[in-house]
Amino acid sequence: MPIRNILVVEDSPTDQKYLTDILVKKGYQVSTAESGEEAIAKARQLQPDLVLMDIVLPGQNGYQATRELSKDASTKHIPVIICTTKGQETDRVWGMRQGAKDYIVKPVSQAELLAKIAALG
Helix, strand or coil: CCCCEEEEECCCHHHHHHHHHHHHHCCCEEEEECCHHHHHHHHHHHCCCEEEECCCCCCCCHHHHHHHHHHCCCCCCCCEEEEECCCCHHHHHHHHHCCCCEEEECCCCHHHHHHHHHHHC
């Protein structure tokens, strides 16, 4: 299934704008959320083709939100790519165990991000 609609979950306005700009220029439709709780609600409502998930978020963190999305019958088909500053191998392994399909460490390379999205599409 081609990826057209992406939910960007990012509480930093700078990072949110950076990611949104990259995706919009490539023709993706982008929605945003600034917390884990908002991400889960929007994923259920909007049914995006992909979720880009930060880890460090107010309230529910990205690991918790990813785990909830991957276990919920209405959202478990939506792939999640974690996009975070947490670059340790243990962070990556933990993120994948929560149900993420891929993991990107910030600062995000535009080419890497687009390649990972294309690989899922």
